[in-house]
Amino acid sequence: MGTRERILDTSLVLFNQEGTAAISALSIATALGISPGNLYYHFRGKEEILTALLAECDLALDRLHRRMDVELKGPMDFEPFLLSLLRVGHHFRCLFRDQEALRFAHPGLARSWSRLLKRIRQISQLLLKRLNQLSPLGLTPSQRDKLADSLMLSALASLCFELEPDKDGETQLIQSAHSLLVLLRPYLEAAGLNPVSNEQANAP
Amino acid sequence: MGTRERILDTSLVLFNQEGTAAISALSIATALGISPGNLYYHFRGKEEILTALLAECDLALDRLHRRMDVELKGPMDFEPFLLSLLRVGHHFRCLFRDQEALRFAHPGLARSWSRLLKRIRQISQLLLKRLNQLSPLGLTPSQRDKLADSLMLSALASLCFELEPDKDGETQLIQSAHSLLVLLRPYLEAAGLNPVSNEQANAP
Amino acid sequence: MGTRERILDTSLVLFNQEGTAAISALSIATALGISPGNLYYHFRGKEEILTALLAECDLALDRLHRRMDVELKGPMDFEPFLLSLLRVGHHFRCLFRDQEALRFAHPGLARSWSRLLKRIRQISQLLLKRLNQLSPLGLTPSQRDKLADSLMLSALASLCFELEPDKDGETQLIQSAHSLLVLLRPYLEAAGLNPVSNEQANAP
Amino acid sequence: MGTRERILDTSLVLFNQEGTAAISALSIATALGISPGNLYYHFRGKEEILTALLAECDLALDRLHRRMDVELKGPMDFEPFLLSLLRVGHHFRCLFRDQEALRFAHPGLARSWSRLLKRIRQISQLLLKRLNQLSPLGLTPSQRDKLADSLMLSALASLCFELEPDKDGETQLIQSAHSLLVLLRPYLEAAGLNPVSNEQANAP
DNA sequence: AATGAATGAGGGTTCATTCAT
């Protein structure tokens, strides 16, 4: 694997582990066993690394976006898709968690970041559109977009705030997906479908 | 107003404006027109300021928490309450936005932070409990808690990610509250109540 | 003596000795026995030190400028005045020697530098004006200004290029002053005065 | 043209444009479209490039020096010769402008540099000797050498300090030559010759 | 001749924090 790729991979791991602010360019180089000069030969600084990671994340989401029409055929497809989506987000979670810090430390990232956010919003809106095609949600388009935003925000927040820090990443992802599906539950039920495992409702 | 309070107020404003990472102890002192030594006389460092802000936020949420039983009497009470809640969150938004960066820069904040998060979770769960008391939601307690978590995450994310950066703070807050209500809409409707203004549903 | 003054003094000595490019902020701090942080507390960087030195030099020249009308009463006054002038230049010689390097490393100095150069030019022109008042030089004003420029350039160059590097600073200054007077010799002679010690002319 | 020559040419252009200190080995290689490794194959470093440029300049001045006896036949020959001399200096102006910075950054250049300076001094002295042969200057040899030094310094300074930065290079050269001739004017006049265009003298 | 990844020392700068006054 080329040095450039190794830098990106290691950076992402370190950024996810300790936050982008806590990881210096030198610590990345040290973790890789390369000299700081070499790091700067491949990327002109931390900002360029982050730009590359943002682009990678954007690309991964773009691929998901393109596959939505094909993959979301029935109500059972939403949970796996949400999981794929959350998996991408989790893989690049540092980008979402440190969003605010990055905004001020690296104004140059603003455009990449807003492009990324726009794409997520599109995915969220398309998700509800597909759901509506399967069975009318009983919402105005405006309400549907609001619901899409809430869904997206809830998903983003599940990447940022770990409610069960003790559980491992995969379990957290599955729980996040379930929580998101609960938001959609009434609409899926209205479509005569309940994708979430049935439990006894209204226990005290 | 005492110097201690002025430090907290100014810090919060600066932290909200430019992020906690971008604001140094010196810049707080400069903004206040006091010497760095004086700042350190009142607070042993940036971490202590943040701890104090976390405590203030926690206190404000505690007050809201205690009033819920009294204030949430009918379905029309939920929107104002959500607004109050979001207003507190918005006032201390730097704490939520820089959560990740703070976690690593100041491990000493971890306990205060998890206490804060727990309280928000309690509020969210109590919110749905009250709703359930008004009219059964048709959810198991576990599903209800998941819904509560989604609601909370959506609220937290609306503090972290500005979807409409051009609008002013108050407008953003109202939109956030509406978005959250959309999440609850099916349950409120099931209770024979629709707190959100009626629009023509299912337009193409 | 205050730290600020000590920084300026030491910087000037080091800059003169080894050139502005060869002296780092750290080496100044080390030479003074202070920490780099303290250096940056007093000056935001090397550029601010240089700006302050340029201002000091400008001030010294301004003082000389103001005294010219009073001090240049007769032909015997020119040599001492030239020596004073050269002494100031020699004291700040790093500014003239590294002029080009500074121009590119610190564009912020451009304005201070051009102001300084303008003042030197004014002094040179006033010098010839006074000489002309003592005895007509037989030059058009335009020719007189050209002569003033040549005189100034010759003086500046004597600060930049050491023709006799083995001799000590004071001797070099005196020789420089003599060289400059030789340029003026024909005009002083025409005024019936020969301020330079008489030697036997036109030896083989 | 061989790579070696292209390196020298491009280096000289860049050094003249932005100063020797601001131009790194890498930037020269980039400007040439070659790899840094290739640059170091031809020259062991920036110092060797500068040594080569010093040698080129020295050679050009040597050629001028040898032609002086032949070319300086009459008083009208001095201006064109001065122009040729200044043109060489202007072509290699970075060497003179950054003299001080180079001295400390590259002590290895000291010998080449002092040889160069000595040659210029010889040329300046020979110039006055030829003038004296055309018509006695009325100066002792010592005074004549001092005048030669002043002339040389004035010429060097005109390469280092741009008094009229807005005018193009050729115009600056011509003005510099005129300024130098003004220094010689009294002696040329004394020889019954005025090489500078006559203007009305002693206007107020 | 030429490439380009890699090195490592060093420079400029920031900042949380201390302490004598």
Add this chain to the structure above:
DNA sequence: GATGAATGAACCCTCATTCAT
């Protein structure tokens, strides 16, 4: 309560230079 000079560690980055290919 308050000042402000001082500290020192750490960070980001540049650059001359080397070397395997």
